[in-house]
Amino acid sequence: MKYAVTGATGNLGSRVVKKLTALVEKKDLVAIVHSMSKAKALQEQAIAVRQGDYSDSASMTEALQGIDLLIYIPSKTYDVVQRVQELENTLTAMGHAKVKKIVFVSFFADQEKNPFTMSPYYGYAPRRLAGSDFAYTIVKNALYADPLVPYLPELIERKNIIYPVGAEKLSFISLDDSAEALAQLAIQPELRDRGQTYLLSQKNSYSMPELAAVMSAVTDKTIGYQPVSLTTFAEIYKGDGDGNELASMYHGGALGMLSGVTNDFETITGHAPTDMRTFLQENYSK
Template sequence: MMKYTITGATGHLGSQITKQLHQLVPADQINLGVHTPAKAQHFADLGMTLHAIDYADEASLITALQNSDVFIYVPSKSHDSYSRVTELEHVIAAAEQAHVQKMVAMGFVADQTDNPFTLSAFYGYLPRRLAETDLDYVILRNVLYADPLVPYLPELIERGNIIYPVGHHAMSFISLADSAEAFAKVATTPALFRRKKSYTLSQSRDYTMPQLAEVLSKVSGHHIGYAPVTNAEFEQLYDQNHEGKMLASMYAGGAMGLLDDLSDDFEQITGHPAQTMTAFLTKQWQQKGL
């Protein structure tokens, strides 16, 4: 019987991966590493096993990963590369000591050597560091998530404009649900699991900000234009959870044309195209009754 272990299972992506994986394998084959087990009780009620983990505590990671055939690694929500790299070192050490058979790691397209994104160094380090190990691994590189646009839309309606400081460059997107489907499919399909393979998960097209504004206008029924603020202004506006610098640096990379990766990997993995931006936003907007 195969054993699948997922870390970050109570987060936005990790919880979606857990749900998608449960559609493919029985609950008693799913093992979840979580920081706060109480937040994952609903998964335990389905028959999944919970382990309290701390990324800084290798012993807790080894316990969670023991006898794992497939380990799906979703990083913590830290805001700097140093923290993420330190975490990754603990994760790799634990995976090796627990004799993990296969590892599916979450990557991100902002991994270029000249990208100013504060987490770019981590995402560039991830494939290079894994390549040094004897682990059998696959990396799934996400593009930007479409999901945050839904709760953000009322603010954009009020502003009348998208304000991302990316200039004339395009950005690519995918929904959390689609990304999670690909993770679950790769984790459970031997033919898709090729050592050191990297997939990029995206919708079929990217969007300049005027193009994205047009979609948001159509979905919401309100005119939304594009009037970018500066990076400094964006950092100040969205620093409520000390995320301002990280977000602004990400869009600084976007302004260099470094967030527009496109790939048909999602369709190759799942057998169908990713949900379009218009279809995704329309469904989510309607579900909110707006």
């Protein structure tokens, strides 16, 4: 069995590759990257690296030669049309390279009425795969917990979480846990290839006062909850280049659409995911 991982130098892809190296022989693993200049660390580990450009189906076809199962991690663009075209290019390349199986990495903001900018893409992809001839599996991630760690100093300074989600809860998963589940799923054919959909989450979702209490306990600083409006949130983070997109995501959260939890992680891995308090304790330095 030959496995390929796209986005193999990214935050999630690099972790998936690392997890897979502990489960399969390196000769059976291919890391697909957009830029070879960022792949030195992978090459030093004797992992096969191939360049593949989502925008070029010919490039992806060459990268996918000899692959049996693709773990497809999308790009980070907020351009829905571009993201759809990247998927279409990849599926075309899979057909030309005769790749039969795909694990599609998704996000749980895919509801029909979800106002998140990328919701149309996350709704499109499963339906597109369902109408294809590929053996596929959908893996939806909850919100990544990892960005909370570098965000803590700002929250400590503000003395409050400001996410505009009101009384609704948010659900999280760590990048490491997501990567472990994806790697484990890849080597367990009994759990994939038949259109299964999994949601990777911690065991509990959190209201913002509950999350603030966890953060306060971990940091020994008082953090409360004082939400701002969606407009204000977008304005605060517009300098980062994704203020409006993040605001649209939390709009979905305010509608109760980012709170889902399941036991799917445990089904795939055989153990519970890392809970929020443990995750923050292990990654935050006071």
